[in-house]
Amino acid sequence: MLSHRTPLDRRALITGRVLTAEPVVAPPSGEIASIIVQTRPDQLDRVAAGILALAGCEIHGRDARGKLIVVVDAPNAAALGATMTTISAIPCVHSACLVFHAIDAG
Numbered sequence: 850m851l852s853h854r855t856p857l858d859r860r861a862l863i864t865g866r867v868l869t870a871e872p873v874v875a876p877p878s879g880e881i882a883s884i885i886v887q888t889r890p891d892q893l894d895r896v897a898a899g900i901l902a903l904a905g906c907e908i909h910g911r912d913a914r915g916k917l918i919v920v921v922d923a924p925n926a927a928a929l930g931a932t933m934t935t936i937s938a939i940p941c942v943h944s945a946c947l948v949f950h951a952i953d954a955g
Contacts (some may be wrong), residue, residue, distance in 0.1 A: 880923045880950070881949075882949060883948050886916070907920045
């Protein structure tokens with residue numbers, strides 16, 4: 850129920866403070882993403898080992914032509930971005946493209 854004491858403005862609506870003046874506290878959450886990684890076929894095992902060494906990374910598929918399907922589970926968006934950057938920087942990785950991203954609200 851909307852209180853007459855809380856002014857309805859854009860910032861109050863976006864931040865979720867329409868119903869109360871108390872700050873909104875986000876619940877604990879996690880982020881999950883699926884990434885397609887492209888490398889040379891002869892470097893597939895090396896790149897896969899580098900990805901598996903990273904926290905929260907699993908390989909769910911691979912193609913003999915040099916493609917890996919990687920699932921990353923991270924505690925927040927910053928950690929997810931850092932993991933994607935690290936994967937992109939692994940030697941012989943040609944590309945690492947985000948194909949799915951979801952936020953688990955806990």
